Amino acid sequence: MKLIAVDKERYRKHFNRLLFGCAVCLAVCSLVISYTLIALFPDPSGSHFHWNAIGVLISAALVGGALYHYRHHEYLTEVYYVWRLKQSLNKITRKMRKVEAAAKQGNPDAMLILQYSYSGSRLLWKLDDNTLIMDELAVKQTELNNLAEKYNITLDVDNYDEQLLAKI
Incomplete structure (x- = not known):
């Protein structure tokens, strides 16, 4: 996966709207589905926990399916x-x-790798305004640069391929 520049303003705006939309959809859909199931299959004991849980699960599946689509x-x-970048970096972290x-x-x-x-983390941390760890990252980057210089290796993140992890 290649690292690309991401427009921070657009990303934050779209992410916040998506998060809000998903929360609203989950709440509304789970209520509608739960009430529908309770109306169709009333429980004489008055406990409708299982219908509520099924409503939440179906809503989550619908929202997840819409996001996937x-x-x-x-x-x-x-x-x-x-x-996807966060997933890729998590594989490396493991x-x-x-x-x-x-x-x-x-x-x-x-x-x-x-x-x-380091480059992907720097990109993500700038998008999330997480500047607390940037100094630690700079130290690690300096250590890596010294290693690359010591072994005469040129590092270009465009050459990264996830299959390199399998070799390590």
Whole structure:
């Protein structure tokens, strides 16, 4: 997955609207479905927990299905890209110990994975205004740059491929 510049204003606006819309849809749909199920299948004991739970599950499935169906829509371009980037970075994070150890031994693939992780994290943190960890990231980036210089390796995040993780 390539790193691309994301318009922060557009991303935040679309993400907030999407989040609000999903919350409203979940609330309205689960109430409508629950009330419909209770009206169709009343429980003499007065406990309708299972119908309410089914209403919430069906609503969640409908909203999830709609999001999946429209994920490539122009309105969701930035939101879907950031979601995929977060998934990609999570895969790297799960193997971070092995990747860091391999990078210290001079493995160029591991260094490229780290470069991608740092660059992607920097992009996400700027989008989310999470500047608290940027200093720590700068230190790690300097360490990686020193390693790359030591082993005479050029790191270009455009060369990153998720299959490199399988090699580590």
